Amino acid sequence: MSKRLPWIAPAMFLLLALSIYPLLYSLKLGLKPAYFARMAQDHLFHIALGQTLLFTGVALTGEFLLGLALALLVQDLTQTSRTNPSPKPPIAQNRDCLRGSTASAERRWLSRFAQRRSTEAKNPRYLRAALLTPMLLPPVVAAVTWRLIFNPQFGVLNGTLKSLGVDTANLTWTNGESSALLCVILVDIWEWTPFLFLLLSAGLQSIPQEPLEAAKVDGATWWQTTRDITLPLLKPVILLSLLLRSMDLMRIFDQIFILTQGGPGSATETVSLYIYRTAFRFSNFGYAAALSFVMLAITTLMARSLMKVMRIK
Amino acid sequence: MRSLTTLLLAALLAACGKSPATGPSLTLAVNAGVEGTALKMAAREWGRQTGTRIAVVELPYNNLFEKLLMDLISRTGSYDVVMMDDPWFPKLVEGGNLAPLPQDPDNDFIKTCLDVCRHPYQVGKYYAMPYVGNSQLFFYRQDLFDKHQLPPPGTWEQVLNAAKTIQAKEKMFGYVARAAPGNAVVTDFMAILWAFGGAILNADGDPAVDSDDSIAALRFMIELGKYSPPGYAGFNADEVSAHLLQGTAAMSINWPAWIAAMDDPARSKVAGKIAFAPVPSGKHPGQAELGAWLLGVPAGSKNSDKAFQFLTWVTAPDQMKTAALRGNPPTRRSVFQSPELKKKFRAFPAQFASLETAHPRPRTPLWNEIENVFGVYLSKANAGSMTPEDALKKAQDEIDDILRRGQ
Numbered sequence: 040m041s042k043r044l045p046w047i048a049p050a051m052f053l054l055l056a057l058s059i060y061p062l063l064y065s066l067k068l069g070l071k072p073a074y075f076a077r078m079a080q081d082h083l084f085h086i087a088l089g090q091t092l093l094f095t096g097v098a099l100t101g102e103f104l105l106g107l108a109l110a111l112l113v114q115d116l117t118q119t120s121r122t123n124p125s126p127k128p129p130i131a132q133n134r135d136c137l138r139g140s141t142a143s144a145e146r147r148w149l150s151r152f153a154q155r156r157s158t159e160a161k162n163p164r165y166l167r168a169a170l171l172t173p174m175l176l177p178p179v180v181a182a183v184t185w186r187l188i189f190n191p192q193f194g195v196l197n198g199t200l201k202s203l204g205v206d207t208a209n210l211t212w213t214n215g216e217s218s219a220l221l222c223v224i225l226v227d228i229w230e231w232t233p234f235l236f237l238l239l240s241a242g243l244q245s246i247p248q249e250p251l252e253a254a255k256v257d258g259a260t261w262w263q264t265t266r267d268i269t270l271p272l273l274k275p276v277i278l279l280s281l282l283l284r285s286m287d288l289m290r291i292f293d294q295i296f297i298l299t300q301g302g303p304g305s306a307t308e309t310v311s312l313y314i315y316r317t318a319f320r321f322s323n324f325g326y327a328a329a330l331s332f333v334m335l336a337i338t339t340l341m342a343r344s345l346m347k348v349m350r351i352k
Numbered sequence: 353m354r355s356l357t358t359l360l361l362a363a364l365l366a367a368c369g370k371s372p373a374t375g376p377s378l379t380l381a382v383n384a385g386v387e388g389t390a391l392k393m394a395a396r397e398w399g400r401q402t403g404t405r406i407a408v409v410e411l412p413y414n415n416l417f418e419k420l421l422m423d424l425i426s427r428t429g430s431y432d433v434v435m436m437d438d439p440w441f442p443k444l445v446e447g448g449n450l451a452p453l454p455q456d457p458d459n460d461f462i463k464t465c466l467d468v469c470r471h472p473y474q475v476g477k478y479y480a481m482p483y484v485g486n487s488q489l490f491f492y493r494q495d496l497f498d499k500h501q502l503p504p505p506g507t508w509e510q511v512l513n514a515a516k517t518i519q520a521k522e523k524m525f526g527y528v529a530r531a532a533p534g535n536a537v538v539t540d541f542m543a544i545l546w547a548f549g550g551a552i553l554n555a556d557g558d559p560a561v562d563s564d565d566s567i568a569a570l571r572f573m574i575e576l577g578k579y580s581p582p583g584y585a586g587f588n589a590d591e592v593s594a595h596l597l598q599g600t601a602a603m604s605i606n607w608p609a610w611i612a613a614m615d616d617p618a619r620s621k622v623a624g625k626i627a628f629a630p631v632p633s634g635k636h637p638g639q640a641e642l643g644a645w646l647l648g649v650p651a652g653s654k655n656s657d658k659a660f661q662f663l664t665w666v667t668a669p670d671q672m673k674t675a676a677l678r679g680n681p682p683t684r685r686s687v688f689q690s691p692e693l694k695k696k697f698r699a700f701p702a703q704f705a706s707l708e709t710a711h712p713r714p715r716t717p718l719w720n721e722i723e724n725v726f727g728v729y730l731s732k733a734n735a736g737s738m739t740p741e742d743a744l745k746k747a748q749d750e751i752d753d754i755l756r757r758g759q
Binding site for chain 1: 414417418421443531532533534581582583584585586587588591594595598600718720721724725728729731732734735736737738746750757
């Protein structure tokens with residue numbers, strides 16, 4: 040230990056100086072009863088908190104379901120293309136035997152399969168790359184693009200709808216008080232579904248194939264296999280991805296800052312935006328620190344309950 | 353022979369690795385935008401003339417305020433000259449964080465611009481020089497006003513009538529307001545509020561946003577909003593200007609920074625068709641919101657002598673003329689009245705009239721916080737989810753809280 044100390048000392052010092060000290064300082068700054076009394080009566084904060092939770096819930100659900108569906112779909116495609124060297128899967132062979140197919144039919148089937156196989160074998164890789172694109176864009180760039188798309192009078196979205204004969208006069212998207220939150224949620228789903236897809240895909244590739252094959256032999260349907268084998272085996276990865284994403288969603292800032300700045304009114308105000316303003320625009324660092332701690336507590340609580348739920352089931 | 357000597361000398365200097373300007377250096381913090389660019393160019397010029405090394409830190413609008421605040425409070429002295437938007441001044445000057453000017457500015461500067469450089473407002477010592485004279489203007493389509501024989505928009509009533517007529521007879525919006533929360537909606541509302549006799553803070557410094565005049569003003573803004581493109585409760589300056597440039601809206605309140613774009617055929621479908629006027633009147637004469645850029649020297653600066661020399665030089669008539677040609681509205685009467693510039697900038701008379709009567713935002717260090725809350729409720733009222741009365745009542749309560757907390 041004493042031999043290693045000189046080597047880890049600089050890292051420890053950096054950690055102390057850049058992480059521990061500011062943390063303690065912010066505790067000292069923010070943990071004052073007056074701030075919590077103010078928080079209890081702070082309407083704008085309540086609105087922001089409610090919206091952050093709603094945003095997190097809806098976006099997380101959407102991203103997870105979409106990400107999972109995509110991951111399963113792509114996995115299916117990959118598996119078809121990756122099957123053993125014999126062109127026909129064993130079950131298909133059996134089925135053909137039962138039907139007593141003729142040799143010519145057999146050959147036709149073979150050539151069709153080979154064709155399908157050669158295209159599919161390439162597709163998933165490109166598909167994966169294509170599906171990941173939104174996530175690879177810097178959030179700020181994506182948000183600026185979406186802001187232009189959503190513009191009610193000059194945006195490409197209303198422009199397209201208009202050319203299809205839709206009356207777009209009152210479709211205001213991010214500029215409408217009732218639709219703004221939904222729009223920023225959609226943008227987040229668009230941008231971050233790939234992240235869940237990536238994690239879940241990796242998870243799917245790492246689960247053992249034997250139980251799946253056994254199920255197939257037993258004649259289980261796709262839905263049965265997925266529900267009773269794939270998803271339970273995937274549970275650790277699902278938990279991890281939900282945790283990562285929900286924590287990220289709770290502190291949503293950049294997209295909303297660019298898209299709506301929290302407006303119209305307070306329709307898309309979130310806690311992070313509110314904390315940012317309190318600290319840097321109103322220079323009230325104490326209150327901002329107090330708000331941040333409350334956010335930290337809520338996020339921790341959420342993560343813990345998520346872990347509990349996932350473990351019990 | 354002579355050229356050889358020069359060459360040798362140059363080589364010698366290069367070998368030393370030092371530029372001829374080895375005197376003290378000057379660091380400027382400027383806004384990343386047209387205002388800051390003009391100042392940067394001027395500073396380089398001055399650096400060459402006086403042999404001073406110039407460093408310029410360019411920051412986007414919001415970050416500039418944050419950086420300045422940190423630097424001024426902690427007196428790090430990282431900057432020698434700072435560029436400030438005038439509503440920031442009361443916060444930045446607090447606690448003696450800016451150095452007082454060694455001598456008062458001359459009388460050629462427009463009074464409304466000088467007033468905001470003093471602490472306390474209008475009466476105290478000078479802590480800054482006014483550099484850019486921005487104030488709101490009313491932009492309207494002269495061609496359409498002529499076509500429909502409408503009186504020029506001198507009052508808000510006339511604006512509303514014109515908006516109705518134009519929207520009914522042309523395939524376009526009569527007006528375009530901006531009502532995104534925060535600075536956007538507050539700025540747009542101020543000109544109406546003052547014309548209707550309302551105020552944010554009364555003479556005693558107490559909030560007055562739920563007065564009858566203020567409610568009437570907000571009702572009027574929402575009425576005018578009916579002739580604005582749907583979704584204007586999320587609009588910022590760029591959306592408003594896009595509507596004017598595309599010829600899809602006929603009038604708006606706007607800032608002088610957009611004048612050049614309006615007359616540029618490459619960007620505008622309405623080049624030459626837009627007239628610029630001081631903001632309309634109501635029961636009170638129209639008053640534009642002032643948005644002057646000020647130059648100050650932090651108390652922590654180690655080169656304050658040089659910094660003040662630069663301030664005097666860059667705000668002198670000559671340099672201000674150059675800055676005007678680079679797109680910055682001046683703060684000096686003589687520059688506004690220069691025949692050469694008047695010929696070049698057709699909006700100058702309107703800008704001058706607007707600036708001379710412009711009204712600054714409330715002079716309180718708590719302005720950012722007040723503006724934020726006020727903006728949220730104004731935006732809600734414009735989006736239609738709150739009545740003007742409710743919105744202003746709520747805003748009144750919250751501004752009251754902010755003021756009580758702040759004291």
